[in-house]
Every structure is written in structure tokens, then in C-alpha cells.
Amino acid sequence: MLLTTGYHHVSIPVTDLARAKTFYREILGLKEIPRPPFDFPGAWFAIGENGQQLHLIVHDGETRRAGGIDTRDGHFALRVPEYEAAIDWLNEHGLKYRAKPDSITGFAQIFLLDPDHNIIELNAARSRM
Template sequence: MTNAHAHHVGVTVSDLERAVEFYRDVLGLDVLERFTVSGEAFSAGVGVEDATGQFVHLDGDGARIELIEYDPEGDRRPEPDVNQPGATHVGLGVSDLDGFYEGLPEGIETLSEPRTTESGTRILFVRDPEGNLVEILET
């Protein structure tokens, strides 16, 4: 049996350019590549008839973040709370969580101010423009 290893975290979005601006400009991730995938094999592989995917890969310093905009676009899911089964989030580390928080542009939704958990980890959850959760940890 072959052991799996982490390759990327995928986030489906409805507005790819808006999402790229957030992950690049607000979170500071570098764009690695942009590409489009379509065709019968892709449609069958993702289980979406006549699918085309616009992809942007970002460098999360060891964790590749993949933003995808699909055509056709599916139904929007309700904004999940972090404790709902099936909820997902991207986790990113920063060296100065308070400085990161203070530098957030106006209008970025956070779940709270930075907090220190019982384990001693400092965390902050923000929502990207699509409502997806991003956890920022002080590392």
C-alpha cells in the first residue's frame, strides 16, 4: 500500500479574481500558477457534467492553496460554522498575530479578536470574500 502525503488544499470559489486578491493581497500568498482544465476526463473525475475549472495555485510556504472556479457553478452552500460536520478551513501561520489583525483591511470579517487558547496557541479566524474560513495562527 502506498502512503498518501499532503499535496494541496482546494477552495472552490465563485469569483476567482476576487479570491486571488484576498489570498494574495491580504494574506500575502504568492501566485505560483494559473491554468484551466476541461474535457471528458476532468468532468468524469470531478463528477460534474461538462465541467471546466479555472485554477490558481498559491504558495502557502509549504502548503499549496488551490483556488478553483467551476463552470457550471454549483449551488452556494450556507456559511458553515467551524463546529458543523463537513466544515473546512485553511490554516496559515504568522509570526505576529496582533500585528496581522491590526493590519487587516477594513471590511474583512473576523470571528473574534485574536485569542489565546488553553493550549497556548494564539488564533484568529477570518472569512475570505466567499465566506470560507481561514484560521490564522501565531507561529
């Protein structure tokens, strides 16, 4: 059996690195971290305090979604401390999302798209809404 100790990073494609970095830094509050000098553009962000990372890779391929938020499509999830505060923040910034405060999962969920239509789930303990 292969033993794992957790996940290290998630990589997602982006088309406009500056726009993506602004979104992940200013909207999701992630901290950019050093990245090796690869021969292609991208950026790395820390997720939490335990070494997990998000890697943005500039990619011109056909890996983009054209549609809206599909909660069953591939996505990554970030845990947020307060569901209502996350909803308020997204509303303040005019972002579209799909809220599932009473999800069958047992935790509250919010799905949104980044500027390149990568799906992001924010989840928290059950909402009090």
C-alpha cells in the same frame, strides 16, 4: 499502514476568481504559482516555502456557507509569525474576524471569511495581548 509525508494542497470553491485572487494575494500575501491548463477556471497559490499549495476552483455548486464565522466548520489554517500584526492588518483592511488570543489549543487563533465565505484560521504563538 499508509505513510504520508505532509499535505500537498487544499482546494476551495470560489465564485469570482478575480475577486478571490485579489483577496489571497493582497490580504493573505500568498504568491500565485503556475497552474496546468485545466478545462475549468482556477488559480494556485504557494503557502510557505515547503511546497504546500492552496488551489482555488471556480465552482457553481451549492457548497457555499451563507452564515458568519463558525470556528467548528471546515476550514484551513495558516500560521502567521505575529498575532498582533495580523490583527492590525485585518483591522486596517476592514475585515471581520473572530479572535481567540487565549485559545485552549495553546496557540492564538483568528478566524475570518474569504469573499466566498470559506473559513480561514490564522494562528500564531500565544498573543501578548
